[in-house]
Amino acid sequence: MSDVRLFEPLPVRDVTLPNRVGVSPMCMYSATDGRASDYHLVHLGRFALGGAGLVIAEATAVAPEGRISHGDLGLWDDSQTEALRPVVEFLHRQGSVAGVQLAHAGRKGSARVAWEGGRPLTQEDAAHGEPPWPVVGPSAIAAGPGWQTPVEMSVEQIAASVEDWRAAARRAVEAGFDVVELHGAHGYLLHAFWSPVSNRREDAYGGSAEARMRYPLEVAAAVREAIGEGRPLLYRVSAVDGMAGGLRLEDTAEFCRRLREAGVDVIDTSSGGIVTDRAIDTRVRRGYAFHTPLSGPLREATGMTVATVGLVVDPHQAEAILQHGDADLVLLGRTMLDDPNWAHHARAELLPGDWSAWPSQSGYAVAARASAMARLAADGEDPLTRYRR
Ligand SMILES: Cc1cc2nc3c(=O)[nH]c(=O)nc-3n(C[C@H](O)[C@H](O)[C@H](O)COP(=O)(O)O)c2cc1C
Structure with missing residues (x-):
């Protein structure tokens, strides 16, 4: 028996990840009307061929206005379910667990694609067929200079939005996904409700910490209902806002305990993004494994299954993260883009001569x-x- 943890299975509810190497959700901004294409099949499929135990499809909008850009994937319409099904089937045939990250961009929606700077869409973009659309948020506060001031959601809109998440989660199940992750980080709608920086409401959905977490908890509970008891539910947090008056790690630990009660199994630890103002430096330092100083303490404080992400580049580094108890699951983003066979290469490094997973x-x-x-x-x-x- 080897004591290499990276290639130990990870059981969560009725699903067992074959190993602890996961592909972090990454927007490719290459969908048409929210629908996946052969691009997504090849892009995600190569990570499954490459041995990743879990492949999480990019931020997938639960409503059209919840997209970041015109190219985002969506699950607000049944035709989008059908488009994703072959992707999921391919991942399954290669032995990977298939996940999807459900998302609503909130006040950070209506933007250009990342390689064009990710700035808010303007009427100039409309001339190129990419018109801006009105965005929503907990309060009428823009994410930063030049960004749209969101329409403050009414209680009725909030209730309707919870149903959007529920319906998208049902479609994710219909498409065959084994695992659903909720995008509760990076300043998008769930995070915008939870953070005091962006939520200045004084009703049942803002004011106290209890009220600020209400919408995300309602979403988590609705999604848990929709996906049934057997499927794992992950939640990506921005563990710290990184600015005065923002969320701190101890707030997040309490929030995670409440998420667990609502049906969340795994906390995926990220950070930042609550504002887009470049004058405010909110980023945690981008060293190697830069979220382990947050994921380790969260795991300790909550006793939950925790994923970490951020500049994990080396098999021995990934293994050390698990051995030190800083996470149960390691997600890789850019490293996977660079080397989709990373999991196989890591296995050959940590378990020399073992080609069995290819x-x-x-x-x-x-x-x-x-x-x-x-x-x-x-x-x-x-x-x-x-x-x-
Ligand atoms: C191209 C690209 C797209 C991304 N899209 C998403 C996304 O859809 N959802 C999300 O939560 N994070 C997204 N991220 C953040 C990554 O999932 C990851 O957390 C981050 O890149 C840090 O990990 P890394 O150093 O392994 O890349 C994206 C990152 C990149 C590079």
Whole structure:
């Protein structure tokens, strides 16, 4: 028996992740009317071929006005369910657990795609077929200079929005997803309600911490109902707002306990994003494994299953995170974009000679290549031996 934790299964409710390597949700802004295409099949499929135990599809809007950009995925319409189904089936055929991150962008919606700067859409964009749309939030406070002032949601709109999340979660189940994550971070709608920076209401949905957490807790409970008892529910938090008057880690720990009561199983630890004003520096320092100083204490304080994310780049680093108890599950974003086979490479590094997790179509060949290279190395050859003078 190996004591490598990264390749131990992780059971949560009725689902068992085959290992503790997950792909973090990453917007590709490449959907049409919220529908996935062959782009999403190939993009997400290569992580499953690459051995990730859990693949979480990007922020997927529960309502059209809840998109970040025109290119976001959505699950507000049955045609979107159908478009995602082949993606999920492919992930399953490769042995990965399929997750989707449900999201509502709130006051940070109606923006350009990230590689065009992610700025708010304007009438100029309308001329190129990408008109801005009115955004909503807990209070009529813009996320930053140049961003739209959101329409303050009425209690009726809040109730309708909870139903949007419920319906999207049902569609996620119909599409075949095993796991649902709620995007409660980065200043989007759930986070905007919970944070005192963006929620200045004085009704049942704002004022006290209890009232600020009400909408996210209602959403979590509705989604739990919609996905049934067997499927894991993850919640991505911004564990700290990183600014005066914002959420602190101890607030988040209490919030997580309440989320657990509402049916959440796993806390996915991120941070920041509550404002877009570049003059306010809210970012935690982007060192290696930059969210482990938050995920470890959250795991300790709540006893919940916790995921960490942020500049995890090396198999030994990922393994050390688990061994130290800073997380139960390691999510990778940009590292996976760089190397979709990261999980297989990590296995070869931590469990030398173990090619068993590769897909049969390619695993035997990759193993033969490794043996050939090992023989050549033993003979003192390297790839440049023939070409050196
Ligand atoms: C291209 C890209 C798109 C992203 N989209 C999302 C998203 O849809 N939802 C989300 O919660 N985080 C999103 N993020 C944040 C990542 O999930 C991740 O938390 C962050 O990149 C830090 O992890 P990394 O250092 O492994 O990339 C995105 C990041 C990138 C690079």
